[in-house]
Amino acid sequence: MSSGTDLQRRPDGAALVIALILLLISLVIFWQTSTMRLPPLQARVGPQVFPYGIAAGLFLLSIGTAISAWRGKFPARTRDNYGPVAWVIAGLLGQILLVSWAGFALGSGVLVACTAKAFGRGPLWFTFLCGTVFALVIWFIFARGLQLSLPTGPLERLLP
Amino acid sequence: MDTFGLLANGLAAAMQWQNLIYAFIGVTLGTAVGVLPGIGPALTVALLLPVTYRLDPAGSLIMFAGIYYGGMYGGSTTSILLNTPGESASIVTALEGNKMARKGRGGPALATAAIGSFVAGLIATLALAFVAPWVVRIAIAFGPADYFALMVLAFITVSAAFGDSPLRGITALFIGLGLGVIGIDLQTGQARLSFGIPDLLDGIEVTTLAVALFAIGETLAIAATSANVKDEVIAVKGSIWMTLEDWKRSWPAWLRGGFIGFPIGAMPAGGAEIGTFFSYAAERRLTKHPEEFGEGAIEGVAGPEAANNASAAGTLVPLLTLGLPTSATAAIMLAGFQQFGLQPGPLLFTSNASLVWALIASLLVANFMLLVLNLPLIGLWVRLLTIPKPWLYSGILLFATLGTLGANGAMSGSLGPIRFSFELMMLLGFGILGYVLRRFGYPIAPVVIGLILGPLAEQQLRRALAISQGDPVVLVHSPLAIGLYIVAAAAVLVPLYLRLRGKGEVLRQLAADED
Numbered sequence: 001m002s003s004g005t006d007l008q009r010r011p012d013g014a015a016l017v018i019a020l021i022l023l024l025i026s027l028v029i030f031w032q033t034s035t036m037r038l039p040p041l042q043a044r045v046g047p048q049v050f051p052y053g054i055a056a057g058l059f060l061l062s063i064g065t066a067i068s069a070w071r072g073k074f075p076a077r078t079r080d081n082y083g084p085v086a087w088v089i090a091g092l093l094g095q096i097l098l099v100s101w102a103g104f105a106l107g108s109g110v111l112v113a114c115t116a117k118a119f120g121r122g123p124l125w126f127t128f129l130c131g132t133v134f135a136l137v138i139w140f141i142f143a144r145g146l147q148l149s150l151p152t153g154p155l156e157r158l159l160p
Numbered sequence: 161m162d163t164f165g166l167l168a169n170g171l172a173a174a175m176q177w178q179n180l181i182y183a184f185i186g187v188t189l190g191t192a193v194g195v196l197p198g199i200g201p202a203l204t205v206a207l208l209l210p211v212t213y214r215l216d217p218a219g220s221l222i223m224f225a226g227i228y229y230g231g232m233y234g235g236s237t238t239s240i241l242l243n244t245p246g247e248s249a250s251i252v253t254a255l256e257g258n259k260m261a262r263k264g265r266g267g268p269a270l271a272t273a274a275i276g277s278f279v280a281g282l283i284a285t286l287a288l289a290f291v292a293p294w295v296v297r298i299a300i301a302f303g304p305a306d307y308f309a310l311m312v313l314a315f316i317t318v319s320a321a322f323g324d325s326p327l328r329g330i331t332a333l334f335i336g337l338g339l340g341v342i343g344i345d346l347q348t349g350q351a352r353l354s355f356g357i358p359d360l361l362d363g364i365e366v367t368t369l370a371v372a373l374f375a376i377g378e379t380l381a382i383a384a385t386s387a388n389v390k391d392e393v394i395a396v397k398g399s400i401w402m403t404l405e406d407w408k409r410s411w412p413a414w415l416r417g418g419f420i421g422f423p424i425g426a427m428p429a430g431g432a433e434i435g436t437f438f439s440y441a442a443e444r445r446l447t448k449h450p451e452e453f454g455e456g457a458i459e460g461v462a463g464p465e466a467a468n469n470a471s472a473a474g475t476l477v478p479l480l481t482l483g484l485p486t487s488a489t490a491a492i493m494l495a496g497f498q499q500f501g502l503q504p505g506p507l508l509f510t511s512n513a514s515l516v517w518a519l520i521a522s523l524l525v526a527n528f529m530l531l532v533l534n535l536p537l538i539g540l541w542v543r544l545l546t547i548p549k550p551w552l553y554s555g556i557l558l559f560a561t562l563g564t565l566g567a568n569g570a571m572s573g574s575l576g577p578i579r580f581s582f583e584l585m586m587l588l589g590f591g592i593l594g595y596v597l598r599r600f601g602y603p604i605a606p607v608v609i610g611l612i613l614g615p616l617a618e619q620q621l622r623r624a625l626a627i628s629q630g631d632p633v634v635l636v637h638s639p640l641a642i643g644l645y646i647v648a649a650a651a652v653l654v655p656l657y658l659r660l661r662g663k664g665e666v667l668r669q670l671a672a673d674e675d
Contacts, residue, residue, distance in 0.1 A: 018600060022331065029338060032353050047345035047352060050618040054337050061331045068327055075601040084383035085595070088557070092376070092588045095561060100571045100579040104562075111561065112554040118383045121550035135558060146211060148566040151581075 015069030022062035029055035087118035103153015104143075108135035167289050170517030174525050179222055183522050186223035187529045190230020195541045197238055197382075199556055201231030202488040202608070203374035206367045207559055209496055210567035217500035218515045222522040224496055225476070228489050229281065229526050232469045233534055236273035237541055240266060240461070250468065252436040256453070256460030263456050267538075268402045272410045272458055273465040274534040275402075279411075280418030280466035281527040284473035287422050289520050292509070295481040299506040304624035305635050307482075309644035311617040314484050316648045317427075319606040326652060328602045335593075336610020339364050340618075347622065359572055359582040366495040366612050368564055370488065372587045373604050375560035377594020379553045384595070402458075410462040413443050417466025424467075425474020425486075435471045436464035473523060480504050480516060483616070488605040491612045561587065 033051040068074065091114025098107035112131025113124045121127060132155070139156055142148040173179065193199045205224045212220040239250040240257035253273065260269040302310070319333035320326040342353045343363030354360035402410065417439045424435040443459040444450070453460060478484040483504040485491035497504050502512060509516055534541070564587050571579035597604060621635075628634035636642055 015600060018596075025338065029341075029353065032355070036350060036352065038348075038350070047348050047350050050614075050621070051341050051352060054334060054341060057330075057334045058338065061327070061334055064327050065331065068325075073325075077599060078385055080384035080599065082384065085380050088376075088380055088383050089588070089592070092557070092561070092584075092591070096580050096584045096588065097575065097578055099565070099581065099584075104565070108558050108561065111557055115379070115383075115554035115557050116550035119548075119550035119553060121548070127550070127554075131554065131558070138558065138562060142211070142562065142566065147214070148211065149569060150562070150565055151569060151571070 010072055012069045012072050012074050015074045016066060019062045019066035019069055022058050022065060026055045026058035026062060029058070084118035087114050091115050091118070099151040099153075101153065103156045104139045104150045105132050105136040105155045106153055107151070108132070108138075163290055163293055166293075166513070166517045167521055169514065170519075170521030171524065173218070173514060173518035174222065174522040178216070179219055179518065179522060180525065182216075182219040182223040183226045183526050184529060186226020187230040187233075187526050187533060189223075190227035190232075191234040191530065191533060191541060192230075192544060193227070194231040194234020195237045195544045196234075196547070196552065197242070197545075199378075200235075200374065200489075201228045202370060202492050202605075203560075204231070205489060205492045205496065206370040206374070207563040209367050209492070209499060210563055212496075213499060213567075217502065218518050220500070221493070221496060221515070221519050222526075224493050225519060225523055226526045226529075228472055228493070229469070229523065230530060231489070232472045233274060233277050233530050234541065235468075236277070236461075236465050237270060237538070238545070240269045240273065241542060242545060250436070250465075252440045252464040253461055253468075255440070256457050259454070259456035260458065260461065265456065265458075268406050268458065269456075269461050270538050271402050271535060272406060272414075272462045274531060274538075276410065276414040276417060276462045276466040277469040278527055278531045279414040280421060280470040281473060281530075282524065283415070283418040284422040284425070284470035285520065285523040285527065288426075288473050288476055288523070291426065291477055292481050292520070295477060296506045296509045299482055302506075302640070303638065304620045304627065306638055306640050306644070307620040308617060308624055308635065309641035309648075310482060310484060311613055311620065313644050313648040313651065314478070314486060314613065315606075315610070315617070317651045318486055318609050319603070320652045325601065328600070329606055332597065332602045332604070333606035333610045336607040337614040338610075339369065339607075340611045340614030346615075346619075357582075359570075363615075364586070364611060365568060365583070366492065366608065367567060368583055368586055369590050369611055370492055370608050371560050371563060372590030373594035373597070373607060374488075375556050376587060376591025377598055377604070379557055380591060380595035381598045382549070382553065384599075406458050409449075409458050412446075413439075413459040413462035414466040416442055416446075417463040418470040420463075421467030421470030422474045425471025426477040427474075435467040439463040439467035476520075476523075480508065480519075481506060483508075485609055485613065488608050491605070491608045494612055 033048050091111040094110040095107040109128045109132030113128035116127040143150045193204045204227050235250040236253050239254040240261050243258040257269045319329035344361050420439045421435040443463040475487050475490045479490045485494045568583040573580045573582040
């Protein structure tokens with residue numbers, strides 16, 4: 001990108017959304033901080049000063065981001081494929097919802113299968129199987145060997 | 161006791177067999193993650209924190225330092241053989257190193273990088289040993305206002321000097337500062353920004369944020385672009401040994417790189433990449449073979465690689481003496497110290513002198529180990545690059561979630577009858593944040609540094625204002641604080657200027673070299 005005159009570049013819509021999100025975060029911090037109930041005997045510089053400062057900073061940064069987005073000053077982005085991104089997120093969500101009752105191995109099997117799918121490796125049943133077996137080994141090493149508390153499910157209970 | 165005595169004691173401690181094992185595990189892991197694309201030292205240390213919770217503090221910290229050093233060694237391999245710098249500190253290495261590899265001189269390029277890292281690592285570790293006590297002596301006199309000024313300086317340098325836009329750097333920093341406010345305020349016991357969610361009362365875990373931003377965010381970013389990028393690993397052909405000519409051209413570059421890198425790492429002047437840019441520019445100007453630059457000049461690999469290792473040791477100066485992290489890895493290491501109930505700063509040098517000196521001395525040991533691990537075993541490390549992406553990234557995600565569950569796996573959330581881990585949910589949320597930040601060119605490190613350093617800065621600010629009974633003049637009362645604020649202002653303006661120049665040069669190089 002040239003850092004000089006790129007006036008021909010159009011406003012960057014996605015970056016404008018970022019400016020809006022920053023603005024919203026700033027307002028939420030302002031609002032949340034203003035509703036704090038302070039104890040009567042309070043040092044002059046209490047727990048509100050820092051959050052207010054951060055909110056003010058974010059407010060200014062959202063304006064700066066908006067200007068930068070309007071001028072199209074954000075770095076050029078490649079075209080992203082959202083399919084693989086969705087697969088990875090689905091895998092993580094699947095694991096989150098599974099581990100508490102199905103155990104670490106089965107939950108992680110889903111995660112591995114979805115991630116491998118995102119990177120173009122299949123079929124799902126095969127990667128799921130590999131992931132589950134691998135995660136079971138990992139579970140055994142960390143939960144039994146290193147005493148890390150990891151969620152247990154039917155498969156883990158089969159292990160001694 | 162003088163520095164030599166302390167260092168000798170530290171060396172004796174570092175040579176104990178269990179510490180040697182920790183150092184060895186650290187450097188091995190560090191080299192591996194440095195070589196592997198997608199994971200770096202910061203992520204690795206963050207993942208290991210929950211596992212090391214019950215281990216010996218000194219050993220764990222020695223391991224973390226080994227990972228940091230090893231990552232710097234391993235990063236050069238990816239740059240040279242793959243032309244995809246694993247971290248910003250090896251962008252410059254890729255310029256000349258990849259050209260050398262294409263000409264069948266990959267072996268000497270890797271060798272000069274490894275030996276250069278070793279030489280510069282030794283210089284920088286000795287410099288660390290001698291500078292640190294001196295900084296400690298000054299730092300003892302710091303008041304809360306001075307500390308606050310120092311942290312403002314660190315905030316400015318890490319956010320405005322990282323990446324290519326001060327606006328985006330400072331935005332990333334403020335996101336981190338905002339996350340740092342969440343939880344119970346330690347001085348008044350008030351809950352802040354916790355939205356009535358009990359899991360948020362303890363604040364956001366630094367490790368969760370770091371693992372999410374680095375592991376999940378990176379995986380998402382790679383997944384989104386993997387179809388467009390074709391990686392080509394260049395096989396190491398010919399002799400890996402450097403010729404006499406290579407040695408002659410390399411050693412002055414190593415020394416210069418070491419002396420450029422260390423102060424830049426220590427200052428804190430931002431990321432290690434600044435030092436590599438300076439070193440590259442210096443080598444270009446001083447070389448007797450200007451025609452080779454851009455075509456695979458060995459000085460262009462030797463200097464920057466030495467510089468980035470030296471600045472890694474340099475970052476330990478502010479971390480150990482002032483408790484001030486200036487890189488993402490240093491921020492996670494600070495979290496590691498806190499996990500063991502240690503607060504880096506001038507007092508650490510008196511209260512835990514043996515631990516500090518063992519840690520510093522272990523860097524010397526780690527350097528020797530890395531040289532041995534890297535030169536003869538280079539072929540083994542290169543093979544890591546052939547791990548297929550689907551397995552590599554599912555493995556990274558598996559370990560990321562394992563670490564998070566191990567550190568804080570309470571199933572405190574619920575969706576209907578299904579209980580889930582709130583911490584894993586946050587991991588996913590911050591992971592998506594990391595992806596968005598990457599996509600829009602925001603730097604990641606300032607977010608992590610903002611989260612860990614923000615609460616410390618607030619504590620110092622409030623302490624300073626409590627002493628002065630709310631009079632803000634106290635903040636600019638001491639000459640030291642004023643000086644630090646001036647440096648902070650300069651830190652915004654000067655790197656911007658240098659960066660435009662340095663970066664312009666590098667970009668021109670890249671444009672000219674495209675084949």
